[in-house]
Amino acid sequence: MILSALTRYYEAMAEKGELERPGWDKDGKVSFALKIDDDGELLDIVSLMEMITVKGKSKLVPSTMSVPAHEVRTVGIKAFFLCDNSSYLLGVDDKGKPARAKECFEAAQRLHHEILDGIDTPAAKAVLAFFDNWNPDIALENRYVKEHWDEISKGKSANFIFHYHGSQSVIKDKEVTNAWQQYYDSGDFSSDEGLCLVTGKKTPIQLVHPSIKGLMGAQTSGAALVSFNAPAFESYGNEGSQGRNAPVGKYAAYAYTSALNSLLADKEHCRYVGDTAVLCWSEHGDEAYQDAAQAAFSGYDADNDAKFGSGELKMALKRLSRGETYEWEGFELSPDEHFYILGLAPNAARISVRFFIEDSFGKFAKNIMNHYERLEIIKPEYDKREMLTPYLLLNETVNKKERNPSPKPRLSGDLLQAILTDGRYPATLLNAATLRIRAEKNVTRGRAAIIKAYYLKNENIKCPKEVLTVELNEQTEYLPYVLGRLFAVLEEIQQKANPGINATIKDKYFNSASATPSAIIPLLINLSEKHMRKIDGGSKIYLARKKGKIMSMIHETYPSRMTLAEQGAFQLGYYHETQARYKTKEDK
Numbered sequence: 001m002i003l004s005a006l007t008r009y010y011e012a013m014a015e016k017g018e019l020e021r022p023g024w025d026k027d028g029k030v031s032f033a034l035k036i037d038d039d040g041e042l043l044d045i046v047s048l049m050e051m052i053t054v055k056g057k058s059k060l061v062p063s064t065m066s067v068p069a070h071e072v073r074t075v076g077i078k079a080f081f082l083c084d085n086s087s088y089l090l091g092v093d094d095k096g097k098p099a100r101a102k103e104c105f106e107a108a109q110r111l112h113h114e115i116l117d118g119i120d121t122p123a124a125k126a127v128l129a130f131f132d133n134w135n136p137d138i139a140l141e142n143r144y145v146k147e148h149w150d151e152i153s154k155g156k157s158a159n160f161i162f163h164y165h166g167s168q169s170v171i172k173d174k175e176v177t178n179a180w181q182q183y184y185d186s187g188d189f190s191s192d193e194g195l196c197l198v199t200g201k202k203t204p205i206q207l208v209h210p211s212i213k214g215l216m217g218a219q220t221s222g223a224a225l226v227s228f229n230a231p232a233f234e235s236y237g238n239e240g241s242q243g244r245n246a247p248v249g250k251y252a253a254y255a256y257t258s259a260l261n262s263l264l265a266d267k268e269h270c271r272y273v274g275d276t277a278v279l280c281w282s283e284h285g286d287e288a289y290q291d292a293a294q295a296a297f298s299g300y301d302a303d304n305d306a307k308f309g310s311g312e313l314k315m316a317l318k319r320l321s322r323g324e325t326y327e328w329e330g331f332e333l334s335p336d337e338h339f340y341i342l343g344l345a346p347n348a349a350r351i352s353v354r355f356f357i358e359d360s361f362g363k364f365a366k367n368i369m370n371h372y373e374r375l376e377i378i379k380p381e382y383d384k385r386e387m388l389t390p391y392l393l394l395n396e397t398v399n400k401k402e403r404n405p406s407p408k409p410r411l412s413g414d415l416l417q418a419i420l421t422d423g424r425y426p427a428t429l430l431n432a433a434t435l436r437i438r439a440e441k442n443v444t445r446g447r448a449a450i451i452k453a454y455y456l457k458n459e460n461i462k463c464p465k466e467v468l469t470v471e472l473n474e475q476t477e478y479l480p481y482v483l484g485r486l487f488a489v490l491e492e493i494q495q496k497a498n499p500g501i502n503a504t505i506k507d508k509y510f511n512s513a514s515a516t517p518s519a520i521i522p523l524l525i526n527l528s529e530k531h532m533r534k535i536d537g538g539s540k541i542y543l544a545r546k547k548g549k550i551m552s553m554i555h556e557t558y559p560s561r562m563t564l565a566e567q568g569a570f571q572l573g574y575y576h577e578t579q580a581r582y583k584t585k586e587d588k
Helices: 002-015 098-116 122-133 136-141 143-155 174-186 250-265 287-297 302-310 312-321 361-375 390-395 409-421 427-440 445-457 479-497 505-515 517-532 537-551 564-582
Strands: 024-030 032-036 042-047 050-054 057-061 063-068 160-164 193-195 202-204 271-273 276-282 326-328 331-333 338-347 350-360
Touching (some): 002 338, 032 122, 136 143, 202 250, 250 276, 276 287, 276 409, 287 326, 287 331, 287 338, 287 361, 312 326, 312 361, 338 409, 350 409, 361 445, 390 409, 427 445, 427 564, 445 564, 479 505, 479 517, 479 537, 479 564, 505 564, 517 537
Parallel strands (some): 032 160
Antiparallel strands (some): 050 057, 193 202
């Protein structure tokens, strides 16, 4: 399903001219050009390296250009057309294996003759003349190779291309391009044929799939989405070749990897939540759907902040969820557009699929809107964030004092899947938020929102809906919630009696009060009486009435122990009561 969806996306983008046709890599890395004349004589070696600045430091990197596609190279010898390293195009390397380098050159010589023989253009003839006249045995004696050897050897696997007639790349010669395309399309270099699982057609099978590059945390050289490297993973009859175990045709392998590499390279739309890269695309490849989706569930930046604050995003979600179109930045979004969301995470040389979901764009909008509605809760005056995105929620579950604070590896993927499918939230989300409350004795807006949303979706009679409100519910007499409110008032009394106090009862007793109220609440009530003696005037009367009103709602003995759900109700009661205290007169 994933490969089919990516292949269709590739076809949509290729039709628009935004992705290369099969057989080409638009992101090829090239370091040097071999300048040759009509007789194939080497006239010079020219550096194509570019200077870039990274973190204030300048460094040389290879140029990026469209080149004939490279397959994954294993331990065997395999030449690439018109763009390869010094072993294949010059027959020399710095690895101390001249015999193998010579074999590499001979393999390249055979490949170029196979493709270019019969092509009657000066550029093609010049390349073949170079391979026929070049002698790897004395290559290191060539003046241009000697001049640039330090630079070449420093690049190790640096790629070379051919320049003919000045600075004109042979790759741009139309006849040469057509010859390569015909060779690639013929599939002559793949002897294995089978039924492609993606296209359903009998076609040459790609035994080693192209690498997926750009996934944060994966190998820089690339990782594999489809790979089998041990007999334990292979089916009977398909031993010894990773490609035959899950047969994917050469075209489909190129298409899905091109699409995936393009999505990962698109930094505007590839967002990370925890260790999970979130990629999304529409059936027809329209970028506006990606813009809207990423604004809704991934990341938080200045551009999106304006949309959140203006309510545009909420309006878009509501309209689309009702089956209506919505104009987003000049493009009309359709609720019926088929949409895909893929979550990927690194796993050494392989890529793990955290989730893959496909549905109509309107259904995704409805699911995301439902999630944000569950999260709605009164917020402190200083918190200007309109919406708590998944990134912000996950940030509530980590210890920010750690060197590299990050959520649990699986949590980000599980949370996003729950949001996008309107499913149950993972228990790990609630557990992580609760652990941070216990460790920091602080019920933040984000943590309170997590508790509220979790129990609205994952219903539990110990944390009923009557306490899962946006603001304070003064009518409910549900004991854990009332005890949370009482704790907030007892803390307020202590703060009023001791202005500027650094540590309150929350810092010492919050966890035990929410877990074992019968052992702590009576003690704190007695302590509050002592604090009340220090308060004078209207404040004393106000706080006494407030405390008395809440205590009048308690009609049963304090529980000796409270469950996790009951503690959630306690924490919500505390949060609601605390925020109600700080509401402005205008709000009231």
